[in-house]
Amino acid sequence: MREELADGTLVTEVRRLIETGATERLRWIRANTQAAMAATGQDAVTISALTGVAVGTVKGFLGNTDTSIKNVLMIAVALGHTVADLERPPKEFAKQLASRHAPSGEQTLHD
Secondary structure, eight states: OHHHHHHTHHHHHHHHHHHHHHHHHHHHHHHHHHHHHHHHTOOHHHHHHHHOOOHHHHHHHHTTOOOOHHHHHHHHHHTTOOHHHHSSOHHHHHHHHHHHTSOOSSOOTTO
16 A cells, blocks of 8 residues: 555545546536426426526536536525435336326315
8 A cells, every 4th residue: 555655546545436436426416406307297498597607507417517506506495405315226216206106085286
């Protein structure tokens, strides 16, 4: 480990691992945001109107353009979620969405 630390490869490897983990979670957030939008019948224009985030920014985020964490938070909140909700594997999020939108006999805004 001393050799790796001395020649800088340890730091490089740790950075690579951090970036890989962050990239994977960002993919989850994007996929889950799209799933939440579909489940609630929302589109980029509606999200833009609710948040004040430009339509192009919403569409760009969904299409792999980076945006600020504040924009991501506002999109999540507009969809009734937290970033923590969205930051999970899509299969797990799909289960959460299904349980959230399952008929319960109570009227909702969607009814």
